Amino acid sequence: VQLQASGGGLVQAGGSLRLSCAASGRTFSTYVMGWFRQAPGKEREFVSAISRGSGTDYADSVKGRFTVSRDNAKNTVYLQMNSLKAEDTAVYYCAARPTWSSGRYYSGQYDYWGQGTQVTVSS
Numbered sequence: 702v703q704l705q706a707s708g709g710g711l712v713q714a715g716g717s718l719r720l721s722c723a724a725s726g727r728t729f730s731t732y733v734m735g736w737f738r739q740a741p742g743k744e745r746e747f748v749s750a751i752s753r754g755s756g757t758d759y760a761d762s763v764k765g766r767f768t769v770s771r772d773n774a775k776n777t778v779y780l781q782m783n784s785l786k787a788e789d790t791a792v793y794y795c796a797a798r799p800t801w802s803s804g805r806y807y808s809g810q811y812d813y814w815g816q817g818t819q820v821t822v823s824s
Contacts, residue, residue, distance in 0.1 A: 702726045702813045706795045709818030712785055716822070720780040722795030722815055730773040733798050736780050737808050738791035738820075745808045748793070751778060752801045763789075787824040792817040 708720040722734065733752055739745040749769040750758045757769050768781040778795060796811035804810030 702728065702732065702797050704795050704797060704813055704815035706793065706815035706818040709793060709820045711821045711823065714785060714787055714822055714824045716785050717781070717783045718785065718820060720782065720793055720795075720818060720820075722778045722780075724776045724778075724797065726776070729776040729797075731799070732813075733801050733805055734769075734771060734778040735796045735798065735805055735811055736769060736778075736793060737796060738789075738793045739817075740788075740791040743791075745794070747806045747808070749780060750801075750805045756801065758805065782820070785820075785822045787822050790820060790822050792819050794818075 703725040705723045712718055735750040736748040737745050738748050747760050748763055751769045751771050766784045771778040794817045795815040797813040798811045
């Protein structure tokens with residue numbers, strides 16, 4: 702599976718962005734998709750995940766502000782980010798793994814990664 706993330710940019714605090722992650726291959730619908738982010742000088746951290754059946758999970762820091770969704774017909778997963786804060790500034794990555802286990806929280810447990818898209822929130 703090859704992943705291509707897009708949709709990042711510069712936005713003011715309180716604004717919104719929608720990230721997209723387009724996947725190649727006919728097996729997209731069988732993968733759990735995750736979003737991670739990495740700020741300068743920090744480790745990559747879990748943001749959200751969506752299961753094959755569109756069950757969702759979020760980090761506490763984004764719960765209530767971010768929404769993950771997927772369109773299996775388009776081989777695409779989305780991350781709608783609202784009420785953005787300066788601390789959301791990071792490079793955002795999409796990733797894929799085969800199962801919905803507790804490993805979904807850990808970047809090392811994902812098999813495939815997109816190239817990342819920069820999100821900058823100005824305060």
